[in-house]
Amino acid sequence: ETGVTQSPTHLIKTRGQQVTLRCSSQSGHNTVSWYQQALGQGPQFIFQYYREEENGRGNFPPRFSGLQFPNYSSELNVNALELDDSALYLCASSFSGGAGYGYTFGSGTRLTVV
């Protein structure tokens, strides 16, 4: 059991640029959720992927997009970065969206937009 791995751990981008964040799910998990956590706030739901399809989305604009691959790894893409996108981005994996057993979170990617 390897847990959830996210890369990179830190990233600095310029406003208007695009960024891709990556996540490797825990072995045996087929669902991945992405969250944005601003400093001092709770995690905010971005979207969830199950079997390579988006099956749920929070209040985030279309410039936030994602992918899930056959091996259940995942990407979060953000286009046209804004200063307010600066946050900790968390990936969480689970089995069949069953958060009742608790999501397994990665350590996150700290994105700074300047």
Place this chain on the structure above:
Amino acid sequence: EDQVTQSPEALRLQEGESSSLNCSYTVSGLRGLFWYRQDPGKGPEFLFTLYSAGEEKEKERLKATLTKKESFLHITAPKPEDSATYLCAVQAPNSGGYQKVTFGIGTKLQVIP
């Protein structure tokens, strides 16, 4: 819209001084309530799931309870290593057909030796 409110926002305790953290929620069709621990710069770590009013779960110095409107995380005789932010989250079905999880802002606990 599902809402989770945690109080207090910050709590400072002396080592051994027991206390409780509160999580009140408004949700349609609760499927589960979760407690997570988050250390600075890290992802949340799962602690408990509670499914129905009256349910209790324990782990070391932590005990979580659930009513129809709120949950409490009781910390008995805390140690400095219990210092962290404790997050509460609720799971409920969404119109999109998936189980949405909504987090509170968290309670930042500091335990002083």
